[in-house]
Amino acid sequence: MSHTFHHHDSEAVLKYLAAARKLKSQEDIATILGVNARQVRRWEARESDPPPYLSYALQQILPLENNDPNAGKDAPFTFIDLFAGIGGIRQAFDSIGGHCVFTSEWDTYAQKTYLYNYPNNHQINGDITQIQAVDIPDHDVLLGGFPCQPFSIAGVSKKNALGRAHGFADETQGTLFFDICKIIDHKMPKAFLLENVKNLTSHDKGRTFDVIKRWLINLGYSISYRVIDGAHFVPQHRERIIIVGFRNDLKVDFDLHQLDLPAKGERKLGEILHKTDGTEPFLPWDGDAYFDHKKKKPLDKYTLTDNLWVYLQNYAAKHKEKGNGFGFGLVTNESVTRTLSARYYKDGSEILVSQGKSKNPRRLTPRECARLMGFPDTFKIPVSDTRAYKQFGNSVVVDVMSHVANAMLPHLTAETEITKARRSKIAA
Known part of the structure; x- marks a missing residue:
């Protein structure tokens, strides 16, 4: 393989x-x-x-x-991958047969990981703000885990806000959400899936999210949104908001709240940790980078030094006295972890794997982080540990996205007047 x-x-x-x-x-x-x-x-x-x-x-x-113009032409639908990161959302839409026609990601280390794992027939575009909507290929679905920058909510007259007047562009101008809207407005895909942090809904007392909803609805889409915890699928609490929109003319009745989710917390950490009983698979692309197959254990470098472990225990004790909940998260095989963050490389404190009384706890290895985010073991990690921790900490839980993608699929493959017209244009 x-x-x-x-x-x-x-x-x-x-x-x-x-x-x-x-x-x-x-x-x-x-x-x-x-x-x-x-x-x-x-x-x-x-x-x-x-x-x-x-x-x-x-x-x-x-x-x-020199790229093959026929690549993906038999795919049931096409999509674009914005703010792609290492392709967590793409992973889900690839798995249901979609064909990616455009990718944008500005971080060069994330680009490297992405290119290692996805056969692109197009180059990765960098800064989305420098790309004209007209230069983006036609697509059925727009995907984007856009960063939540502060929105400047300008005082705009009601008249502008109700029509699709671009008078209220200054509400979102300067935010990356505005770039998504420009692309949707120009390309009018069948659907979009946007992902963000849970507290997007409460940012600025809910006003930010009101602007986002109003914009997407005014662009001609019916939208549904829901905060979903990764713990339904992986042994990690990770709440993210997912916003799905379908173009109004498709008359799709799609409600994320009707999605059946597996029971939360059934998957335990032991399922994704390296196996020390000789059953840990040898992955040629990892080699012994994270796990010593001879000694059947994760490399010693992942075990906390005495200094760091003492520091973290003192820090936790100090905050406990003050009544704060700050402290490390010590986990075992039976745990569901806290949210893996992009700062995990610093001290690993949010998820520390217990190694018994006689040994300091250890960090997760990058391969375990990949598994914790739902990436398959075939996913390659071509960057340093520090970069890998940041990349997985910024990623999405792939299984959550796959669950949503599967629910969207029947509506994406239904023929519509617009897609028929597009097909006949291509055939001509």
């Missing part, structure tokens, strides 16, 4: 390399990639495999005409 993954990745890079070589010399390409020309020659001669993340760098040299 590992061979196919690896082979597929390097074949994609070699395809880009061949196309780039029509435009530039080995020396030029070597300079751009930060390697020596001999290395480029070895890749071309297939003496060694190029790392998959080079796809991204090579795509920057290329006009994209």
